[in-house]
Amino acid sequence: MTNKIFLLLIIVVTNFTSCKKKEVIIANSDFQKKTMEALLKAKPDSTIELPEGKFQLDASLSLSVNNVKIKGKGIDKTILSFKGQTSGAEGLLVTANGFIIEDLSIEDTIGDALKIKGADGVTIRRVRTAWTGGPNEKNGAYGIYPVQCKNVLIEDSIAIGASDSGIYVGQSTNIIVRRNKAEFNVAGIEIENSTFADVYENIATNNTGGILVFDLPDLPVQGGKNTRVFKNEVFNNNTDNFAPKGNIVGVVPPGTGMLVLANDNIEIFENTIKNHNTLNIGIVSYFITDKPINDPKYDPYPETIYVHDNKISDGGENPRGLIVKILSLKLGKPFPDILYDGIVDAKKAVNGSLPDNLRICLENNGDIDFANIDAEHTFKNIDRDIKKYTCSHPRLSPVTIAGVK
Numbered sequence: 219m220t221n222k223i224f225l226l227l228i229i230v231v232t233n234f235t236s237c238k239k240k241e242v243i244i245a246n247s248d249f250q251k252k253t254m255e256a257l258l259k260a261k262p263d264s265t266i267e268l269p270e271g272k273f274q275l276d277a278s279l280s281l282s283v284n285n286v287k288i289k290g291k292g293i294d295k296t297i298l299s300f301k302g303q304t305s306g307a308e309g310l311l312v313t314a315n316g317f318i319i320e321d322l323s324i325e326d327t328i329g330d331a332l333k334i335k336g337a338d339g340v341t342i343r344r345v346r347t348a349w350t351g352g353p354n355e356k357n358g359a360y361g362i363y364p365v366q367c368k369n370v371l372i373e374d375s376i377a378i379g380a381s382d383s384g385i386y387v388g389q390s391t392n393i394i395v396r397r398n399k400a401e402f403n404v405a406g407i408e409i410e411n412s413t414f415a416d417v418y419e420n421i422a423t424n425n426t427g428g429i430l431v432f433d434l435p436d437l438p439v440q441g442g443k444n445t446r447v448f449k450n451e452v453f454n455n456n457t458d459n460f461a462p463k464g465n466i467v468g469v470v471p472p473g474t475g476m477l478v479l480a481n482d483n484i485e486i487f488e489n490t491i492k493n494h495n496t497l498n499i500g501i502v503s504y505f506i507t508d509k510p511i512n513d514p515k516y517d518p519y520p521e522t523i524y525v526h527d528n529k530i531s532d533g534g535e536n537p538r539g540l541i542v543k544i545l546s547l548k549l550g551k552p553f554p555d556i557l558y559d560g561i562v563d564a565k566k567a568v569n570g571s572l573p574d575n576l577r578i579c580l581e582n583n584g585d586i587d588f589a590n591i592d593a594e595h596t597f598k599n600i601d602r603d604i605k606k607y608t609c610s611h612p613r614l615s616p617v618t619i620a621g622v623k
Contacts, residue, residue, distance in 0.1 A: 272297040278306025284315045290322030301326040330360040338368040349379030353460045357381040383408040389439035404461045415445040416617040426459045427474035428452040433481045435516040443482040452491045471496040471539030480504040486525045498533035503561040524611040526581040548597040554587035579609040
């Protein structure tokens with residue numbers, strides 16, 4: 219074979235392979251059908267390009283092929299609207315590794331907007347999820363929703379109007395959530411039952427609660443820990459709680475900046491947290507929910523919490539929520555900037571207090587108010603002495619994901 223013929227064959231094969239790797243969807247009356255077919259027939263290492271425009275879909279989309287990218291023309295240019303959806307619940311359900319989605323919006327789904335389940339390698343970039351009718355308990359639960367995943371990156375995205383969480387990462391590990399905006403959700407950003415998460419440079423505003431770090435019982439993955447929440451702007455999260463009845467985030471009082479529930483090894487630093495009607499930061503055990511615990515292996519206590527070097531102001535002027543109203547009779551107004559329920563694991567306690575390595579530590583947060591509300595004894599011995607909690611813990615290590623800077 220001559221060199222020229224060999225070179226020609228290489229060019230032909232390369233061009234053929236390249237053609238197979240890109241599927242371009244045309245903006246016409248067959249958009250939904252063509253998009254469904256492209257997702258169904260996608261090959262690994264391929265890209266599905268969606269056109270500019272607002273497209274009405276009445277059925278869920280799904281993808282189960284590894285290493286596929288879905289790309290629109292821009293976060294406000296390619297809009298998938300599911301208003302009037304009649305089939306399925308999610309907007310897009312993904313059960314595949316190495317998934318990338320960028321530059322598009324998903325609106326008004328019956329259920330979750332973008333759900334990724336059981337994937338290793340998830341990149342969500344410049345994606346907007348929204349319910350356009352404003353806060354409503356009939357809105358879908360989750361906007362951006364990776365669950366039981368590994369190596370998750372969510373960046374430069376927007377989540378609006380979810381009746382649970384706008385940006386939620388659950389039962390996952392190795393997570394970066396950065397430079398996003400969450401607005402008018404019940405929970406703006408929530409890390410739940412997950413390990414090794416970095417949440418930074420986000421804006422959470424006009425939600426019921428700005429940023430939540432939870433660990434809950436009765437889920438396949440438990441033991442949430444090692445989350446850093448830093449350099450976020452968290453303000454004016456005073457929207458009424460519109461979660462459907464029975465939803466765990468229904469316990470979040472309107473006007474909550476950050477809430478750590480039953481999670482361990484949490485570092486909260488260099489955030490601006492302000493203008494919250496009820497409290498700027500809450501650190502509580504699961505018992506505060508007044509819900510039963512059926513799993514004997516579940517750990518309901520928050521431990522090794524380090525809150526330092528934050529700018530915290532203007533909180534607690536108008537405490538809201540049923541539990542909060544009862545507490546306000548004891549605490550008075552305004553509520554403290556940082557509230558701790560004071561419930562500790564008696565098996566670990568020394569003279570009623572946690573050992574140094576498990577303590578709640580508060581340091582360099584400015585001129586703030588604090589209260590340990592002694593929830594275990596119905597608020598009988600409220601302690602406002604923040605000096606007892608002036609301590610530090612070793613800094614947590616940054617989360618790293620291969621290929622992500």
